[in-house]
Amino acid sequence: xxxxxxxxxxxxxxxxxxxxxxxxxxxxxxxxxxxxxxxxxxxxxxxxxxxxxxxxxxxxxxxxxxxxxxxxxxxxxxxxxxxxxxxxxxxxxxxxxxxxxxxxxxxxxxxxxxxxxxxxxxxxxxxxxxxxxxxxxxxxxxxxxxxxxx
Amino acid sequence: xxxxxxxxxxxxxxxxxxxxxxxxxxxxxxxxxxxxxxxxxxxxxxxxxxxxxxxxxxxxxxxxxxxxxxxxxxxxxxxxxxxxxxxxxxxxxxxxxxxxxxxxxxxxxxxxxxxxxxxxxxxxxxxxxxxxxxxxxxxxxxxxxxxxxx
DNA sequence: GTTGCAATTGCAACGAGTTGCTGAATCTAT
DNA sequence: ATAGATTCAGCAACTCGTTGCAATTGCAAC
Numbered sequence: 242x243x244x245x246x247x248x249x250x251x252x253x254x255x256x257x258x259x260x261x262x263x264x265x266x267x268x269x270x271x272x273x274x275x276x277x278x279x280x281x282x283x284x285x286x287x288x289x290x291x292x293x294x295x296x297x298x299x300x301x302x303x304x305x306x307x308x309x310x311x312x313x314x315x316x317x318x319x320x321x322x323x324x325x326x327x328x329x330x331x332x333x334x335x336x337x338x339x340x341x342x343x344x345x346x347x348x349x350x351x352x353x354x355x356x357x358x359x360x361x362x363x364x365x366x367x368x369x370x371x372x373x374x375x376x377x378x379x380x381x382x383x384x385x386x387x388x389x390x391x
Numbered sequence: 392x393x394x395x396x397x398x399x400x401x402x403x404x405x406x407x408x409x410x411x412x413x414x415x416x417x418x419x420x421x422x423x424x425x426x427x428x429x430x431x432x433x434x435x436x437x438x439x440x441x442x443x444x445x446x447x448x449x450x451x452x453x454x455x456x457x458x459x460x461x462x463x464x465x466x467x468x469x470x471x472x473x474x475x476x477x478x479x480x481x482x483x484x485x486x487x488x489x490x491x492x493x494x495x496x497x498x499x500x501x502x503x504x505x506x507x508x509x510x511x512x513x514x515x516x517x518x519x520x521x522x523x524x525x526x527x528x529x530x531x532x533x534x535x536x537x538x539x540x541x
Numbered sequence: 542g543t544t545g546c547a548a549t550t551g552c553a554a555c556g557a558g559t560t561g562c563t564g565a566a567t568c569t570a571t
Numbered sequence: 572a573t574a575g576a577t578t579c580a581g582c583a584a585c586t587c588g589t590t591g592c593a594a595t596t597g598c599a600a601c
Contacts, residue, residue: 262567262578283558298581303558311491319469323589324557338517341461347515357507365497366531367488381516412548412597433588448551453588455549473559474587 252314259312269294270305271329274315280326316372320346330372337373340380347380402464409462416440416447420455421479424465430476466523470496480522487523490530497530 252271256263273289274281281289287302306327309315318326321339336349354371361367402421406413423439424431431439437452456477459465468476471489486499504521511517 264567264579266580284556296581299557300559300582301580304579307559338511338515338519340517341520347517349511349515353510353514354507357504360503361488361499361526361528364503365488365499366534367490367497367526367528368534369488369526369528370491371526371528376511376517376519376521378511378517378519378521384516384518410548414549414597416550434586446551449587450552450589451550457589 255312255314261308261312265294266290266297266301267305267308269297270302271309271314274327274329280318280328282324282326284324286327313370313372318373318375320375321377326373328373334372336371337375338380339375339377340383341377342379342383345380345382349374349376405462405464411458411462415444416451417455417458419444419447420452421459421464424477424479430468430470430478432474432476434474436477463520463522468523468525470525471527476523478523484522486521487525488530489525489527490533491527492529492533495530495532499524499526 252275253263253268256267261267269290270286273286276289277285283299283302283306286306287297287299290297290302306315306317310317310327314330316328316330316334318328318337320326320337321341334351336351336354338347338349340346354374358369358371361369403413403418406417411417419440420436423436426439427435433449433452433456436456437447437449440447440452456465456467460467460477464480466478466480466484468478468487470476470487471491484501486501486504488497488499490496504524508519508521511519
């Protein structure tokens with residue numbers, strides 16, 4: 242990842258504005274996230290960065306990801322696979338319905354969550370951060386027989 | 392066992408109906424869940440059961456809890472504390488808003504999630520299992536431009 | 542009561558993620 | 572460019588949770 246990725250500067254600024262230091266490790270984690278399309282696990286990021294910088298430590302990756310999530314630059318999601326998925330925020334937000342039986346995941350448009358988000362803000366004064374959400378349950382095929390069936 | 396709890400029979404039946412065996416370990420895990428009020432971690436359950444039955448293994452607790460969750464008898468929630476919370480389903484379902492900054496948790500009535508649940512069923516044919524949900528974000532006090540200014 | 546078989550347990554080893562500590566690096570001010 | 576203050580990286584050890592395997596147990600049929 243020796244190439245400057247579009248947005249590097251922006252991400253650097255975001256770190257600075259939050260009072261965080263800009264370190265090579267952080268930039269490399271960010272670059273890895275930008276290089277990968279969609280979700281990445283911490284380990285995928287770890288491996289990708291280590292191709293160029295083999296001294297990076299696992300805990301650094303995790304700590305960096307935690308900071309980025311706090312900042313709202315990165316979204317974490319537990320899709321129930323035993324590993325968390327990380328993703329740069331900034332693209333179109335989307336979410337997932339995960340079937341607990343067959344494992345299928347259905348993509349969910351963000352607008353479906355808007356009413357809930359609005360209500361939480363109004364009634365509870367709570368700013369829900371649902372950048373990349375996972376909702377568990379049963380997909381159509383795995384449901385017993387619908388509401389009327391048995 | 393000294394821990395006969397109201398509902399033991401019902402829970403036994405539920406296991407049987409699901410084709411699962413009724414084992415002392417399972418009943419003890421269930422009894423522990425019934426004894427504890429509200430959420431319990433796997434370790435709390437483990438410790439509680441081991442007071443009477445010191446030979447119980449950790450993995451048995453986890454596997455039992457997994458089965459119970461599959462059956463819908465128990466709800467798991469990750470409140471972001473690094474440990475999962477388990478709770479017997481059957482009481483009034485409730486959920487939590489968790490502030491990522493100060494850690495405060497606000498209880499959320501189940502009815503707030505009904506519209507979302509209904510829409511997921513209608514539009515996606517997906518039966519969301521939200522027994523005990525955690526939604527992360529920022530509470531009123533921790534929001535940059537809150538009512539009292541930032 | 543005994544038998545047979547599948548489900549379940551315990552064990553040990555593993556994988557993901559976290560934490561306290563110390564030396565190193567970043568940033569600010571000069 | 573340098574010094575000082577403070578954050579951050581790397582390490583190692585730890586916790587929570589999972590998994591493969593062999594021995595055991597629950598349950599139903601005899």
